[in-house]
Amino acid sequence: MFTTQNLVSVAIAALLTAGLYAVMSYGLAIIYGVMKVINVSNAGFLMLGAFMTLMYFQWWHLDPVAGAVLNLLPFFGAGWLVYKLLVRRVVSARPIATLLLLFALWLVIQNVALAIWGSDDQSIITAYTYKSLIVGGFRLPLTRLIVFAVALLALSLLHFVLGHTYVGKALRATVQDPQAALLVGIDTERISALAFGLGTALSGFAGSLLTLLFSFTPDFGGPFQLKSFTIIVLGGLENFAGVTVGAAVLALTESFAVLFMRASLQNVIAYGLLVVALIVMPGGVAQLWARTRS
């Protein structure tokens, strides 16, 4: 079963998944970087992103990719409000307060979704859902290719904004030294609200893309959330470039592990990797890299 053909196709599948993984984890990394808070409500917004996409599809026959773009603005607004109305009030207290607050928010979103949409499995079937392309002898599902391309585009855009705009630089400065940011006149309070909005927008965006690949229920954010935790820990928590590395490591590990174990155990890989990463390399892959070089 381990022909070269086979291994290459597994690697390609992993790469295609990694793009989506990176997009769904980036928001978590941005929010953690700016305010040192793990946004557990991310799972709720991921799920909400999926259901809103379903609504757009049912109301207007809107394609999930267009749905992803449409989600950006309202989800940004929602994240901004969550920061202004809730997080801001507790973020200077002990970290556990913020964590519990965001956990509660997740539960609220989940229960509202249950009340509106029930617990049935939902899915979005588009004209291209079952189509695939044959490239170089490999059969590639069209949905995965589209998700990968869109994710790559989003990541490039994000990279540009963080690296080359004033506000992006101010955000990175706040991550690296918030006090120094205050001292040059950066309104770090505003940057925090912005980071929460941006992070939530990315959750809504990623939620839309997920509907192209998976069916979903109001419970469905959880497992993806855990994958995102693993990814940002692997990436080094505050290292934005590390998110992409973490996503690739997780996707590859998952894909190749499936060759050796039952597919139903795939989620265990992420949890196992999270535990290993926290114990062996709390600074993420980047730290491991630095250690081997010095």
Added chain:
Amino acid sequence: MPAAPLLEIENIAAAYGQVRALWDVSFAVGEGEIITLLGANGAGKTSTMRVISGLLRPIGGEVRFAGESLRLRPSRIVDAGIVQIPEGRALWPRMTVRENLQLGAYTRRARAHQAESLAWVVSLFPRLAERLTQLAGTLSGGEQQMVAIGRGLMSRPRLLMLDEPSLGLAPKLVREVFRVIRQINADGGVTVLLVEQNVRQALEIAHRGYVLETGRTIRSGPATDLLQDPEIKRAFLGM
């Protein structure tokens, strides 16, 4: 002292939670002056600067800048023309020197003059010209201090506050830092508030000085007088 001081500190008191740091600090800085604050470790020099830059909210007293009460957020205080170069540089290590300097000109007022300010900073520290694309975290201590001062100047301040800028530098670099401070003041017209371990050198470039003790201003005078004062000599100059 000139008739209308640029900065007036009146009876400031401040605390970190339950820990009282300042009890009663008062002094004034005239436009164009270099003023140095002297005091033993823990006297409250850094805390005084943090009150002025808005990082530490006073529990009493008043800060006036250019005649107006200064009860603003730190970002607005930078906009008003005050900048603090914190002890220990506090650069953003994973950003380039150029990015560190660019962000120094973050406020709207400063952003418009960014290119001009950068040219000024590079003329003060020619060595930075060839370091612009390097990550700040990889610079030597002296170069980092130059970037820290340069970043502060990028905001085009009227008042520059320097907290121990020569800390940990080799003697040659210490002299260069003092030379540049004098140049910023004399040629750039920037008013300076300076805290230094090198008390002698600080008093040599300063116009006047104030002495802090356990959160209180206890003495003041022209720098030349303080340099000759037996008590100051004993306490700060090791004589």
